[in-house]
Amino acid sequence: MQAHYLPKNVYLGVLLLLAGCLVCWQDAFALLSTSSEQSGYSLTRHTQFWHSDEPLTLDELREREPPFTQAHHKSDLNFGYTPNEVWLRTQIKNPTVQSQDWIVEFEYPFLDRVTLHVLREHFSEQKISGSAVPKEDRELAHRQAVFPLTLAPGETVTLYARVDAAGSKMLNYNLLSQQAFYTQNDRHNFWLATYFGMLLALGLYNFLLFFGLKERVFLYYALFALGFTVAILTFNGIGTLMFWSFLGDNTARLVAIGFTFASTMGTFFAQSFLNTQHFTPRWHRVLSYYRGYCMLALVATLVLPIQPALRLMDVTGFMAALLMLVCGVYCVSQRVPNARLFVLAWSLFLVGACVFALRNLGVLPANFMTLHGIQIGSALEMLLLSFALAARFNKLKRQKERVQADMLMTLKRQEAVLEQKVADRTKALEQLASRDMLTGLLNRNGLTECATKAIMRSQQTGQPLALLMLDLDQFKPINDQNGHEAGDFVLKQVAKRIERLARAHDHCARFGGDEFILLIEGVTDRAILNDIRARLHSAIRAPIKLPNGQLVSVGVSIGMSVSQADDKCLESLMREADGQMYHIKASQADSCLRYGAART
Incomplete structure (x- = not known):
């Protein structure tokens, strides 16, 4: 009997030994050893996470000793909409004999509050940041949650990050050298400035066209761009950093309001641009009903708790994009003027909106394309719709009387003068920032x-x-x-x-x-x-x-x-x-x- 059971005991012992080795390997795997020769690290594979169903302090968390789960891929830290706080734990070691200065950067900018606890050998530090935190209270005044981290020679620290966000929780974060961080920051700021400059220019352009031609389609498009710009500004953290950091917990609500308002104005724009009342009366009624729903959803985003308001925003935006795309396809079959360009533009926006909504709901993983998909799609969509509006503009010019055509040309000249003034003023400001106005040398x-x-x-x-x-x-x-x-x-x-x-x-x-x-x-x-x-x-x-x-x-x-x-x-x-x-x-x-x- 003993000889019969001996192999099973041996197998069991081997399995236990392997399990112990695996645990030890995972603990060693979680520790990050830094090098001053490397400019940055992704902390995902060195991070453990735990969901808390109630607010806890760090001392309470350490007393409980909850079972943290090791993250292996970026998707492991994409939690979508969850009402619970999420705790992250990361160990970082400086094996060198020199002090190291790093920046801890959370990639996703739409996080309400991020509290970073740095546990050292003899003391601990607490730092706070996030989109709902006033700018002056953040550890660093930045659109993302970022924290400076100094490691003494040979020091090992443990990072505990508590993340509280009403929106989608995508908690991938990195450890970057200061030079790498600021270089990346300059590059991102350049593209964001270009993107928002384009949105602002398109919105202003269509406002001017509306005041000149009294055509509502330009007003609807400008209001759509306005709502979308406010939401994206807030979502990317630039709005809270520069304009409305005083909103606090209502920052996330502004995103819901902006996107829902943009959905409402987009429905108005689709009806006017495709002239559905004349070409497709049934679709005109369908869009009118949905527009009424969007208005109710807009009111709901003002009174609902923030997380349900954000979920409603996702559903409303996705349905609006899909509905207008189907309407556009039907208009193409009916040979409605400019319907093909409308469908192409709205298809791009729908892809971006789907990526945005599905990523927020946790269906898609968090990466560059899902993080910036709505911005890429909206930029292409707005450019194409601007081309379509330009074609409509030319058609109106041919149909209007000579006086109206002259007025249009005057508006164009005013726009060119305005753009030139903006360009000249921008160039002058750049010169003022770094050049002496008298000699042209550096100041x-x-x-x-x-x-x-x-x-x-x-x-x-x-x-x-x-x-x-x-x-x-x-x-x-x-x-x-x-x-x-x-x-x-x-x-x-x-x-x-x-x-x-x-x-x-x-x-x-x-x-x-x-x-x-x-x-x-x-x-x-x-x-x-x-x-x-x-x-x-x-x-x-x-x-x-x-x-x-x-x-x-x-x-x-x-x-x-x-x-x-x-x-x-x-x-x-x-x-x-x-x-x-x-x-x-x-x-x-x-x-x-x-x-x-x-x-x-």
Whole structure:
């Protein structure tokens, strides 16, 4: 009997041993060891999660010791609509002998509150962020929930993140170096600015057309774009960051209101654009009934709890897109003008809306396409509908009388002037931000930005960075005797001379008044720097012919400081150069006094 059962006991022991090894392997698998050579990590495969059916503090959570589940794929952290709070747990270790600075970034911006607890060996930290948190209370003022994290040499920390969100909970998050985070942030901000700029331009364009032509189709489209823009602004976190962070818990409700309002206006637009009342009366009645439902849904989003309001928003938006697509297909079969372009445009939007709704409901996984699908689809849809509206506009132009055609051309010219003014104003603002308006050189802001990058390059490549500070002598008498216009003319001529002597990749700046800065990268020979300084001195001292024909001359005192790939910052370089410059000025003043005394 014992011999008969011995193999089963052995098998059982082996299985238990394998299970123990598997548990140990999972624990080791969950720990993330960071390296300063890597710019970022996805924390999904190093994260465990647990659903809490009641609000808990961190101490209460640790006392309970609930069974956390290990996440293996991004889809494991996509929980859709759930009323429960979700806790995430991640262990991170810095195995190096140097301190590391990281940014913890949650990818999904539409999270009401994210509380991050950082457990260290002797103390813990609590940080808070999220779309429902006022901007001034967030750990970092950013459209996403992001948190700075500093790891001491050899330190292991445990992150506990508590996420409370009325909307869909997609909780993938990353660990990024500060440089990688800000580079990614700049790239995302560029595309978001382009996207919202397009929405704003299209909405404004159609508002202008409505006021000029009194055609309601343009008004419906502009209102549709307005509601959609407000919802997407809030959803992406830009609206709460820049405009309405005071909304708090009602931030998510604004998303529901915006998308439901856009569905209502989209139904109005479809009826007007396809002229369903004339071509397809039955579909016109169907859309009218659905429009009434959308209005009721809009009222419901104001009074329902936030999560049911968001679910209603998803259903309403999906049904509106699908209904208008079917109506468009029927209009194509009836040869309704512009119906084909309408169907193509609305198909793209329907795909984006389906991806958005199904991702929120947890059916689709969270990735780049599902996260930004509605934005991509809506951008293409609005561009195509703009083309369709342009075709309708041309048709109206041919049908209207000559006076109306002239009015339309006037509106076009006004729009072009407005766009040019916006472009000119944008360019002027960019110039104001980094350029000196008198000389065209970098101003203090532009100098600071260029110097920061140059110092980083110097530290990375080991190449020196030289800073020349130039202060004009005998400039005040020119201002006093010839007026400020002559003084400005002299400053501009001096700036041109400095630029001519600078290399293509050097940075010239007017620091203020009659002070100039020249940043020189990659010159290792001190003699070359002295030669550059001598040539600058000679060029600036050359006579300058004023507009009235008078010749004037200014002197210059040049101080120089050099950073040998060390930790010097712009301020320390400027202090060294400034000290040397004033030493030169003092030496010149003493020489003048001795010369005057000798002559006396």
